[in-house]
Structures are given as C-alpha cells and as structure tokens.
Amino acid sequence: MPDISEYIKLLAGLLAIVDPIGTIPIYLGMTRHNTLDERRQIALTASISFAIILIVSLFLGEQLLEAFGIGIPSFRTAGGVLIFTMGLSMLQAHESGAKQTEEERAESVVKESVAVVPLAIPLLAGPGAISTVIVYAHSDNSWLHYGLMSSVILTVAILIFIALRIAPLIGARLGKTGMNIVTRIMGLITLAIAIEFIAAGLTALFPGLAR
Secondary structure, X not given: OOXXXXXXXXXXXXXXXXXXXXXXXXXXXXXXXXXXXXHHHHHHHHHHHHHHHHHHXXXXXXXXXXXXXXXXXXXXXXXXXXXXXXXXXXXXXXXXXXXXXHHHHHHHHOOOOOHHHHXXXXXXXXXXXXXXXXXXXXXXXXXXXXXXXXXXXXXXXXXXXXXXXXXXXXXXXXXXHHHHHHHHHHHHXXXXXXXXXXXXXXXXXXXXXXX
16 A cells, blocks of 8 residues: 555645745736736646646656666755755745746746746746656556556646636735745745755665665
8 A cells, every 4th residue: 555645745845846825926927917817727727737747757757867867866866956956045035046047037028828838837847846756756666656646746736726816815815925934934845855855865876875
C-alpha cells in the first residue's frame, strides 16, 4: 500500500511552490482590461495548461533526463538549489526570477491571452514545480503511484482555478500585506522542501556523507 502521507506532502509542497495566492496580483494586473467572461476563460485555460505541463513532466520527465545523461541525484540536487532560491525570494515577498524575468513580464503586457504564457508557464508550472514532480515520480514505478501523483496535480490545478476565479475577492480581503504574509509562509515550506531535495541528492552522489 502506498504511503498516503507522502502524497499529502507532495500536495502541500506543490501548493507552496506554485503559490496561487502570490500569483493573484500578477493575474489581476494582466487581466485588468478583460471582461468577466474573458477572465473566467483565462483562469480555466491556465489551470488546464498547468495540469497538462506537470502530467507530461510526470510521465516523460525522467526519460528526458536519461536522454541527456542526467542522473536523478544530480537533478534532485540542482532542483533543490533552484527551489531554495525561490523560497528565499518568497520569504522576502519578492517574485523569483526563476518564475518570470523582467523581459517576460514586459512581453506579457502586450499579449492578447496570458493564460498559457506567462500564467501557466513559467508562473504556475515553473521550473520548481516541474522539478518537484520529476523527483517525486522517481520514488516508485507503479501505475498506482503515477495515478495518485496525477490526482495530486489535478487537485492543485482545481485549487488554482478556484483561486484565480475569486482573485478579486481574495485581493480585496487580504490586501497587499495579507498576501505577503501568505507568500512568506509558503516560502518557508518551500525552503524546507528544497533542503530535503539537496540533502537527498548529495547523499546519493556522495554516500560517505550519510555516515
């Protein structure tokens, strides 16, 4: 039987890394000129795109690494470092450059639809989320494991859709300070996940560290 606590941990970790609440100000800014129906469609498209990107990463991510000759321990360590930098930025309530650069942000202003780029990728399904999915996928090769992971990804996608749909209400209730507090809490969880990834990756690369 699978350890359900591991999938709950993955759910919490993905939510922390994706940080839908922290994405709300960006989403509101990008869709400020859109109608209510257009915002609803953007939220739906972004959520579906997020799920597709991560599920593809789940089933094909490890094969892609193998094609480039990259081992899981190395990828786990590198992913941990990336997630660590994201967590530090979140603790300071700053948007990480790993999610979106200044050039990408400027380009998104002139796009007709921002649902897929930059909302779905790289803001939601960014390098941190993709790395997390690939690393967790490596822990078991059973179809049950992949099914449970897919369920976790779909659950996060649904929560993203709900968050974006009620974004104006959340933004008004929490305000800038409230959203910064949520982002900092998510940043702390993200840092803890990053340290686990780095420690496990280094232990696999250098077995002597475990002694």
